Amino acid sequence: MPEGLLELEDVEARYGQVRALHGVSLTVAEGEMVAVLGANGAGKTTTLRAVSGTVRRSGGIAFAGKSIARRSPESVARLGIAHVPEGRGTLSELTVAENLRAGAYTRRDRAGVREDEQRVLGHFPWLEERRDQRAGTLSGGEQQMLALARALMLRPRLVLLDEPSLGLAPKVVAEIFRIVGELNERDGLTVLVVEQNASLALDASSRAYVLEAGRVAVEGTSAELRSNESVRRSYLGY
Amino acid sequence: MLLAFDWTQLAQQTVIGLSSGGTWALLALAIVLIYRSTGVINFAQGEMAMFSVFIAWSLVNHGLAFWAAFFLTIAISFAGGVAVERVVIRPVEAAPVLTVVIVTLGLLFVVDGASKIFWSPERRTIPNAFSTRPINVAGVAFSIQDLGNIAVSLGLVALLWGLFRYTKLGLALRAAAANPDESRLLGIRVSWMLALGWGLAAALGAVSGMLTAPALGSFDQNLMQPVLLYAIAGAVLGGIESPLGAVVGSLLLGVFVTLIGTYVGWIGTTLRLPVALAVILGVLLIRPTGLFGRSEARRV
Numbered sequence: 001m002p003e004g005l006l007e008l009e010d011v012e013a014r015y016g017q018v019r020a021l022h023g024v025s026l027t028v029a030e031g032e033m034v035a036v037l038g039a040n041g042a043g044k045t046t047t048l049r050a051v052s053g054t055v056r057r058s059g060g061i062a063f064a065g066k067s068i069a070r071r072s073p074e075s076v077a078r079l080g081i082a083h084v085p086e087g088r089g090t091l092s093e094l095t096v097a098e099n100l101r102a103g104a105y106t107r108r109d110r111a112g113v114r115e116d117e118q119r120v121l122g123h124f125p126w127l128e129e130r131r132d133q134r135a136g137t138l139s140g141g142e143q144q145m146l147a148l149a150r151a152l153m154l155r156p157r158l159v160l161l162d163e164p165s166l167g168l169a170p171k172v173v174a175e176i177f178r179i180v181g182e183l184n185e186r187d188g189l190t191v192l193v194v195e196q197n198a199s200l201a202l203d204a205s206s207r208a209y210v211l212e213a214g215r216v217a218v219e220g221t222s223a224e225l226r227s228n229e230s231v232r233r234s235y236l237g238y
Numbered sequence: 239m240l241l242a243f244d245w246t247q248l249a250q251q252t253v254i255g256l257s258s259g260g261t262w263a264l265l266a267l268a269i270v271l272i273y274r275s276t277g278v279i280n281f282a283q284g285e286m287a288m289f290s291v292f293i294a295w296s297l298v299n300h301g302l303a304f305w306a307a308f309f310l311t312i313a314i315s316f317a318g319g320v321a322v323e324r325v326v327i328r329p330v331e332a333a334p335v336l337t338v339v340i341v342t343l344g345l346l347f348v349v350d351g352a353s354k355i356f357w358s359p360e361r362r363t364i365p366n367a368f369s370t371r372p373i374n375v376a377g378v379a380f381s382i383q384d385l386g387n388i389a390v391s392l393g394l395v396a397l398l399w400g401l402f403r404y405t406k407l408g409l410a411l412r413a414a415a416a417n418p419d420e421s422r423l424l425g426i427r428v429s430w431m432l433a434l435g436w437g438l439a440a441a442l443g444a445v446s447g448m449l450t451a452p453a454l455g456s457f458d459q460n461l462m463q464p465v466l467l468y469a470i471a472g473a474v475l476g477g478i479e480s481p482l483g484a485v486v487g488s489l490l491l492g493v494f495v496t497l498i499g500t501y502v503g504w505i506g507t508t509l510r511l512p513v514a515l516a517v518i519l520g521v522l523l524i525r526p527t528g529l530f531g532r533s534e535a536r537r538v
Binding site: 072073074075078082085093102103106150 | 406412421
């Protein structure tokens with residue numbers, strides 16, 4: 001397997017005494033969009049948390065060739081990994097504009113930040129007129145898009161996208177995946193996406209891992225997984 | 239004979255009320271700052287401010303001019319506030335609210351005890367920042383000290399507002415206080431933001447104390463205890479989560495308490511504190527979110 005931008009090797013994670021990951025290994029190459037699928041409680045969200053350091057983890061986690069297994073969430077973010085957590089994770093008290101500025105908090109290149117703001121507003125034009133609205137007052141779909149827009153403000157090398165479809169109307173979900181797909185194909189954005197909606201995620205990604213009870217049960221290209229009847233029936237439920 | 243209403247007295251008493259209210263507002267702001275990030279009222283805030291006043295007193299006694307001592311004390315208090323957070327609060331950052339409350343109570347006694355080790359409990363005086371001479375504004379005599387106190391308080395509030403509203407650091411401080419988990423994912427060092435918040439709160443308390451002490455004439459280790467109560471009352475009145483509310487609430491309370499003391503004979507100056515406590519009780523019963531608070535479901 002080629003050297004990936006992100007490499008997980010036998011990663012374990014636990015919440016208190018409860019082990020949620022029992023040795024997960026996966027790779028994401030630069031420019032790739034990879035999906036992590038599986039049932040509720042399979043460890044999808046925990047996998048992303050292990051990368052960003054928001055859960056206690058052990059095992060090998062390397063980003064751009066360097067180990068990040070012991071880094072705090074703050075310093076993982078500073079490497080250019082933008083984690084969009086489950087349930088949007090917008091800064092609810094702050095305005096839309098402030099959320100975007102906060103996304104670029106660690107960056108020093110002011111000109112680049114302004115440039116990226118224009119680019120992001122190109123993808124989400126409606127954000128412009130909502131600039132001064134508090135993020136907490138946006139609809140669920142709008143908050144999810146704002147969370148994604150804010151992640152882009154980091155000019156990330158890798159985006160961890162957790163369950164973007166959660167609780168949203170199908171039309172909104174389709175729109176979000178369209179934008180993410182566009183960012184991946186056109187701008188070469190590297191994405192590791194966790195998704196309950198397998199068919200949607202397989203359409204958007206090039207490769208996928210299926211987790212079961214904290215382990216990788218199946219992996220392969222999205223096309224393979226889509227066409228494999230037994231995988232679809234036993235793991236993906238469609 | 240009918241007596242004409244004494245408008246001059248009303249104007250004078252209002253300014254006196256705003257002057258006290260302004261010093262309470264600074265401590266109230268400190269309390270709100272900590273409350274928003276930690277979720278508790280820092281009961282040691284008043285004693286920390288008292289400690290700052292004694293530092294200022296020592297600096298002045300070593301020959302520093304008042305304003306030099308004033309700014310040096312602010313800097314020392316800021317550093318002290320950061321240090322207190324790192325040493326005392328950080329170990330209980332993830333602990334339940336009640337634990338943190340108990341820790342701030344413990345801190346209250348530690349700071350109080352330390353001040354009594356360093357400084358004997360006799361009454362002392364600190365020079366006045368402003369002249370106590372009266373100045374004539376539109377035919378009414380006000381004390382320069384009161385007007386100066388109001389100016390310093392409101393100036394500091396404006397400065398702080400600018401910091402929070404217009405700077406990247408202010409943005410990070412607000413984000414870290416309201417959404418710590420999400421802020422971490424953005425690379426904001428939340429734990430340090432908490433410490434900076436404690437530093438700012440201690441600095442605000444220091445200014446509050448240094449304006450309070452000269453106004454009292456003489457002071458001892460107890461000088462900030464009533465101020466803390468007024469500040470909590472002001473913050474509750476304005477809405478404990480709202481910085482603007484803390485300022486407006488404290489100013490209103492200052493004017494209210496002063497006027498009621500002036501015009502209601504049996505309250506006078508001796509029963510002012512119970513009036514403040516009645517305000518706390520009244521607000522909590524009638525409108526717990528205060529004047530500017532939003533009622534929001536909140537994770538405790």
